[in-house]
Amino acid sequence: xxxxxxxxxxxxxxxxSKKAGCNSHGQDSSxxxxxxxxxxxxxxxVSNPSGIxxxxxxxxxxxxxxxxxxxxxxxDALGLRREGGASVFRELALFxxxxxxxxxxxALARFMSEQRGYKVAFDPSNIVLTAGATSANEALMFCLAxxxxxxxxxxxxxPGFDRDLKWRTGAEIVPVHCTSANGFRVTRxxxxxxxxxxxxxxxxxxxxxxxxxxNPLGTMAPRADLEMIVEFVAARGIHLxxxxxxxxxxxxxxxxxxxxxxxxxxGAAAADVSDRVHVVYSLSxxxxxxxFRVGAIxxxxxxxxxxxxKMSSFGLISxxxxxxxxxxxxxxxxxxxxxxxNKRRIKERHDQLVDxxxxxxxxxxxxxxxxxxxxxxxxxxxxxxxxxxMELWKKVVFEVGxxxxxxxxxxxxxxxxxxxxxxxxxxxxxxxxxxxxxxxxESTTNGAAALRRATVPxxxxxxxxxxxxxxxxxPSSADRxxxx
Amino acid sequence: MGGKxxxxxxxxxPPLSQVATSAAHGEDSPYFAGWKAYDENPYDAVANPDGVxxxxxxxxxxxxxxxEGYLREHPEAAGWGAGAGSFRDNALFxxxxxxxxxxxAxxxxxxxxxxGKASFDPDRIVLTAGATAANELLxxxxxxxxxxxxxxxxxxPGFDRDLRWRTRVNIVPVHCDSANGFxxxxxxxxxxxxxxxxxxxxxxxxxxxxxxNPLGTTVKRTVxxxxxxxxxxKNIHLxxxxxxxxxxxxxxDLVSVxxxxxxxxRHGEKDIANRVHIVYSLSxxxxxxxFRVGVVxxxxDAxxxxxxxxxxxxxxxxxxxxxxxxxxxxEEFADVYIRTNRERLRERHDHIVAxxxxxxxxxxxxxxxxxxxxxxxxxxxxxxxxxxxELKLWDKMLREVKxxxxxxxxxxxxxxxxxxxxxxxxxxxxxxxALARISxxxxxxxxxxxxxxxQ
Numbered sequence: 001x002x003x004x005x006x007x008x009x010x011x012x013x014x015x016x017s018k019k020a021g022c023n024s025h026g027q028d029s030s031x032x033x034x035x036x037x038x039x040x041x042x043x044x045x046v047s048n049p050s051g052i053x054x055x056x057x058x059x060x061x062x063x064x065x066x067x068x069x070x071x072x073x074x075x076d077a078l079g080l081r082r083e084g085g086a087s088v089f090r091e092l093a094l095f096x097x098x099x100x101x102x103x104x105x106x107a108l109a110r111f112m113s114e115q116r117g118y119k120v121a122f123d124p125s126n127i128v129l130t131a132g133a134t135s136a137n138e139a140l141m142f143c144l145a146x147x148x149x150x151x152x153x154x155x156x157x158x159p160g161f162d163r164d165l166k167w168r169t170g171a172e173i174v175p176v177h178c179t180s181a182n183g184f185r186v187t188r189x190x191x192x193x194x195x196x197x198x199x200x201x202x203x204x205x206x207x208x209x210x211x212x213x214x215n216p217l218g219t220m221a222p223r224a225d226l227e228m229i230v231e232f233v234a235a236r237g238i239h240l241x242x243x244x245x246x247x248x249x250x251x252x253x254x255x256x257x258x259x260x261x262x263x264x265x266x267g268a269a270a271a272d273v274s275d276r277v278h279v280v281y282s283l284s285x286x287x288x289x290x291x292f293r294v295g296a297i298x299x300x301x302x303x304x305x306x307x308x309x310k311m312s313s314f315g316l317i318s319x320x321x322x323x324x325x326x327x328x329x330x331x332x333x334x335x336x337x338x339x340x341x342n343k344r345r346i347k348e349r350h351d352q353l354v355d356x357x358x359x360x361x362x363x364x365x366x367x368x369x370x371x372x373x374x375x376x377x378x379x380x381x382x383x384x385x386x387x388x389x390m391e392l393w394k395k396v397v398f399e400v401g402x403x404x405x406x407x408x409x410x411x412x413x414x415x416x417x418x419x420x421x422x423x424x425x426x427x428x429x430x431x432x433x434x435x436x437x438x439x440x441x442e443s444t445t446n447g448a449a450a451l452r453r454a455t456v457p458x459x460x461x462x463x464x465x466x467x468x469x470x471x472x473x474x475p476s477s478a479d480r481x482x483x484x
Numbered sequence: 485m486g487g488k489x490x491x492x493x494x495x496x497x498p499p500l501s502q503v504a505t506s507a508a509h510g511e512d513s514p515y516f517a518g519w520k521a522y523d524e525n526p527y528d529a530v531a532n533p534d535g536v537x538x539x540x541x542x543x544x545x546x547x548x549x550x551x552e553g554y555l556r557e558h559p560e561a562a563g564w565g566a567g568a569g570s571f572r573d574n575a576l577f578x579x580x581x582x583x584x585x586x587x588x589a590x591x592x593x594x595x596x597x598x599x600g601k602a603s604f605d606p607d608r609i610v611l612t613a614g615a616t617a618a619n620e621l622l623x624x625x626x627x628x629x630x631x632x633x634x635x636x637x638x639x640x641p642g643f644d645r646d647l648r649w650r651t652r653v654n655i656v657p658v659h660c661d662s663a664n665g666f667x668x669x670x671x672x673x674x675x676x677x678x679x680x681x682x683x684x685x686x687x688x689x690x691x692x693x694x695x696x697n698p699l700g701t702t703v704k705r706t707v708x709x710x711x712x713x714x715x716x717x718k719n720i721h722l723x724x725x726x727x728x729x730x731x732x733x734x735x736x737d738l739v740s741v742x743x744x745x746x747x748x749x750r751h752g753e754k755d756i757a758n759r760v761h762i763v764y765s766l767s768x769x770x771x772x773x774x775f776r777v778g779v780v781x782x783x784x785d786a787x788x789x790x791x792x793x794x795x796x797x798x799x800x801x802x803x804x805x806x807x808x809x810x811x812x813x814x815e816e817f818a819d820v821y822i823r824t825n826r827e828r829l830r831e832r833h834d835h836i837v838a839x840x841x842x843x844x845x846x847x848x849x850x851x852x853x854x855x856x857x858x859x860x861x862x863x864x865x866x867x868x869x870x871x872x873x874e875l876k877l878w879d880k881m882l883r884e885v886k887x888x889x890x891x892x893x894x895x896x897x898x899x900x901x902x903x904x905x906x907x908x909x910x911x912x913x914x915x916x917x918a919l920a921r922i923s924x925x926x927x928x929x930x931x932x933x934x935x936x937x938x939q
Contacts (some may be wrong), residue, residue, distance in 0.1 A: 095774040137812030291577040291802030307504035318801035
């Protein structure tokens with residue numbers, strides 16, 4: 001059979017969908033470019049000590065030893081055997097029920113409750129399991145928003161949202177502007193302003209999405225802020241999605257307050273909005289298991305649970321993994337000690353970064369959660385603009401060799417802020433990063449001045465040699481506890 | 485739509501999306517209703533011997549003990565073995581490129597299944613959480629909302645949801661019938677193409693399942709060539725869902741579209757490759773639907789890149805990737821598994837075909853899959869070749885005979901009276917029981933028909 005070749009036919013590469021060709025996958029942003037540079041030249045203390053240190057990846061690598069110890073004590077969970085030795089391989093191999101492994105959902109519900117100090121109870125039948133929070137967030141968008149509808153999201157926010165929430169769903173994000181004037185907290189005025197801007201763009205607002213604890217800020221939303229946000233969505237008749245994937249990394253006092261706790265306190269008044277509040281969770285940050293793809297949607301809206309459950313067919317969690325984690329999370333002794341020790345280590349590493357930056361005159365937004373700090377490097381920019389931020393960022397990546405995330409990639413309104421991760425490296429590597437940064441800071445006029453102010457005692461010393469001498473008097477990070 | 489009406493009862497609540505409230509999740513069809521009936525009254529040899537036997541689930545339970553045995557002898561495959569950092573690296577691994585060792589093992593396995601007649605590049609393998617995800621992903625990539633994919637009937641009922649629900653892409657059926665063994669013809673393809681055009685839909689591709697679900701047949705080489713020529717002529721894509729490729733237990737051997745792409749390339753026809761995409765999975769061949777392992781394999785670089793990014797929404801657990809990489813890269817084990825699995829499927833297939841024949845029920849001649857395409861057309865009665873009478877018969881099979889089988893209409897078959905009957909998801913004893921029930925049913929039907937004729 002001879003095929004008729006059409007002379008002006010387009011080659012199939014151009015015949016992909018609009019989604020395939022568009023940029024909403026977000027991978028041309030600096031957030032991903034920094035990763036690419038790191039991958040070309042990754043730091044290794046032995047084999048590549050001058051490589052780029054990855055500080056743009058919000059991973060929790062601090063507590064693997066505890067999980068490994070548990071695995072060693074519980075070989076049956078890995079070997080797909082019941083206690084007593086009977087194999088569950090066949091059952092698990094066949095188990096593709098989108099309702100999820102009951103033992104896992106029960107264990108997850110209890111664990112989520114434990115993380116909230118048992119102030120909130122989770123009903124396993126309101127949990128929808130998904131392959132990671134990435135999948136959970138997208139599924140919720142598919143359920144709550146039609147093509148072209150909008151969600152309001154406080155800035156700065158996780159760069160991945162641009163892809164996860166918009167790409168295939170066709171939903172829009174309208175930013176809720178937050179500024180350093182009040183520590184980047186969400187205000188009613190900012191929400192109302194965002195709502196108006198959405199209306200001007202003729203976008204139908206379907207809800208608000210918050211991340212609490214915040215990525216990239218590392219802060220927990222105060223109870224009053226959560227109450228205000230719930231009031232706002234109640235008044236507007238829209239949804240609220242609370243992405244709480246960092247809830248287990250909250251180490252400060254007072255402890256983490258979930259939006260569900262606020263809802264519980266509203267009591268009868270919550271009835272007006274209870275079927276519009278949905279929580280997203282994941283084990284990627286708290287347990288440091290991003291590779292296992294464990295995410296969840298929690299909602300008391302039966303229609304949402306029903307639709308999202310069916311949708312989870314497109315991203316189910318491997319039954320092998322559900323079985324393992326059902327055993328792990330069902331071990332209350334383990335979870336109790338893990339949660340406490342994990343928080344302690346996160347706080348310690350957080351303090352190391354904050355103090356280290358403080359010593360070189362760089363301040364951070366005060367934070368008590370997350371795997372990163374929100375760092376103010378605006379004084380190091382040559383111009384107070386996003387162009388200046390980009391220039392500084394490139395210097396830090398290519399010259400200083402630290403992959404940090406520029407605030408503009410998180411849609412921050414103010415230039416000069418950077419997200420710097422601290423939990424994905426050893427304490428020693430964090431020291432190396434601080435030393436490199438110090439050298440860079442010393443080489444800039446503003447930086448050196450700020451450094452002086454940070455380290456010099458009340459009597460000012462202007463002689464450069466004396467400054468260095470003064471510096472040696474401050475406690476060095478090498479004096480810190482030996483790293484795990 | 486039922487969903488919207490229900491939600492109107494919650495005054496003041498904003499509606500959920502159209503996607504959430506549409507019925508395109510497809511779960512209101514008989515295919516799923518039968519499952520519900522089974523769930524409510526499942527057969528158990530001891531506890532519930534009169535229960536419904538599940539013959540509507542295309543699972544492969546014939547070869548588990550081979551996998552179980554492997555894991556027993558190689559416990560490190562399920563664990564992380566010695567070497568600090570091995571667990572850590574695996575737990576952290578969320579790279580959407582997928583574990584290299586696993587992709588290599590998959591590429592090798594896919595080649596073995598095709599008897600070495602085609603090779604696969606591990607870097608063209610994109611991993612997804614199951615073929616369900618792979619098919620949806622490809623649809624998002626190749627088609628816009630409102631566009632159409634042409635799919636030969638009868639086809640897997642799940643496609644109505646997987647390909648249409650969230651993508652808002654349409655399926656236009658390519659009608660096939662028993663006159664030629666349900667093979668795809670060029671005129672049927674053209675008719676479907678014209679139908680789509682008349683409805684104002686832009687056709688983006690053809691999707692075939694090879695070996696076919698629900699037919700259990702492999703697509704003939706000449707038919708595949710015709711389909712390839714058709715997609716070239718129309719400048720559209722071809723998706724070949726080959727998730728049953730490891731279940732071909734009799735001749736003719738599987739001719740995969742991969743083989744044709746390679747041979748056409750050797751003859752200088754290079755532009756065909758950019759249109760061809762293959763879906764694979766370990767759910768059927770390895771009997772591991774719970775582990776969620778699917779593959780998008782494309783010869784088109786842009787598709788591979790985009791699919792990789794999109795797979796972020798549906799990655800395979802790194803724990804599972806590691807375990808399966810260990811199992812599948814054991815060449816010797818893979819060879820034994822493929823061979824043994826085929827033999828067992830063939831035995832099971834021959835057993836059910838013989839049993840049905842004895843009961844007076846013919847099947848479409850098949851050489852693959854986990855099911856047979858059973859012909860009950862004559863039970864519909866003269867002038868009663870309708871979907872309604874097929875569903876009446878189906879309901880009888882479910883409630884009287886206590887067998888959950890899948891009616892052809894749920895597979896969009898244009899000829900009423902055909903049923904898909906699975907044979908690999910139960911013990912031989914249970915299969916024999918099912919055959920006995922059918923046999924008794926046919927006896928009753930024969931008597932009733934004879935009496936009727938005598939009146």
